[in-house]
Amino acid sequence: MLIFPNIDPVLVHIGPLAIHWYGVMYLVAFASALWLGNRRAAAAGFTKEQVSDLIFIGAVGAVLGGRMGYIFFYQFEAFVAQPTILLRVWEGGMSFHGGLLGVIAGVIWFARKYKVQFHRVLDFVTPIGPIGLGVGRLGNFIGGELWGRPTDLPWGMIFPHVDNLARHPSQLYQMVLEGVILFTLVWVYSAKPRAAFRVSGLFLLGYGGQRFVVEFARQPDAHLNYVALDWMTQGQLLSLPMIALGIYLVVRKTSIKG
Structure with a gap:
């Protein structure tokens, strides 16, 4: 300890x-x-x-x-x-x-x-x-x-x-x-050169994913506690759109180079 x-x-x-x-x-x-x-x-x-x-x-x-x-x-x-x-x-x-x-x-x-x-x-x-x-x-x-x-x-x-x-x-x-x-x-x-928004998408997915997971170890804000489903914190809720958009930007097909 x-x-x-x-x-x-x-x-x-x-x-x-x-x-x-x-x-x-x-x-x-x-x-x-x-x-x-x-x-x-x-x-x-x-x-x-x-x-x-x-x-x-x-x-x-x-x-x-x-x-x-x-x-x-x-x-x-x-x-x-x-x-x-x-x-x-x-x-x-x-x-x-x-x-x-x-x-x-x-x-x-x-x-x-x-x-x-x-x-x-x-x-x-x-x-x-x-x-x-x-x-x-x-x-x-x-x-x-x-x-x-x-x-x-x-x-x-x-x-x-x-x-x-x-x-x-x-x-x-x-x-x-x-x-x-x-x-x-x-x-x-x-x-290396990547298609447009691939790098940004990886960041969104990476940050959103780790934030969603680490929130299970982080004390929820006292005045909010859980904001959804009796277990989801505000940080997790805000990270969901990041994860979804990150996945889309990483896997979508595009010929535009960054």
């Missing part, structure tokens, strides 16, 4: 400025995306300036979409009662599925601005995202949030700020699944 290490959420204080671990994770995510994007920029027909623009637009879309998605997917009733909660970013709350929609909106804007086919941009940006997802989950772990369900497995972890039960360290499961395995899978798959 393990004990949560109770890590200080503040990495370092520089005078009155407090640098939080979670903020560092965002920086690492965007820096890794920029580095990986530049590695493949020339081969994909993009300039480094365009990559920088795309990463910036994607980052804005991820943050705005993540916040809006959290409110609309997880706090909608509270939002209807008090719309100002959308602006209370200091209270926390981000949604991957909302962030994904925000990134897609940013990709559409970028494609129109530079007059590039949408599928080319989406299939280019998809492989450079999973590392950011992984470090984000590490940030969740350091912050002691999004813990797992009770377990009797030997690596069960007690989160003292929650209770005295050994729980799945589900944040670390997701860090490995999203940040290591999914990245490796999509990055290697995208190394």
Whole structure:
């Protein structure tokens, strides 16, 4: 049995400025995306300036979409009662599925601005995202949030700020699944030319599949609990369209190359 290490959420204080671990994770995510994007920029027909623009637009879309998605997917009733909660970013709350929609909106804007086919941009940006997802989950772990369900497995972890039960360290499961395995899978798959949306489809299928499975180990949101069939969580429900669309994009017949 393990004990949560109770890590200080503040990495370092520089005078009155407090640098939080979670903020560092965002920086690492965007820096890794920029580095990986530049590695493949020339081969994909993009300039480094365009990559920088795309990463910036994607980052804005991820943050705005993540916040809006959290409110609309997880706090909608509270939002209807008090719309100002959308602006209370200091209270926390981000949604991957909302962030994904925000990134897609940013990709559409970028494609129109530079007059590039949408599928080319989406299939280019998809492989450079999973590392950011992984470090984000590490940030969740350091912050002691999004813990797992009770377990009797030997690596069960007690989160003292929650209770005295050994729980799945589900944040670390997701860090490995999203940040290591999914990245490796999509990055290697995208190394060769693929038909349009194949790379994006593999990402949707891979993320949606692992998220659906890991939700069985992750504690459901207390205010929502199960949202369907007395066992399905909101995260699983939101992942079903990803899985379906991912399967379609991977297996469909197309002659359009990415």
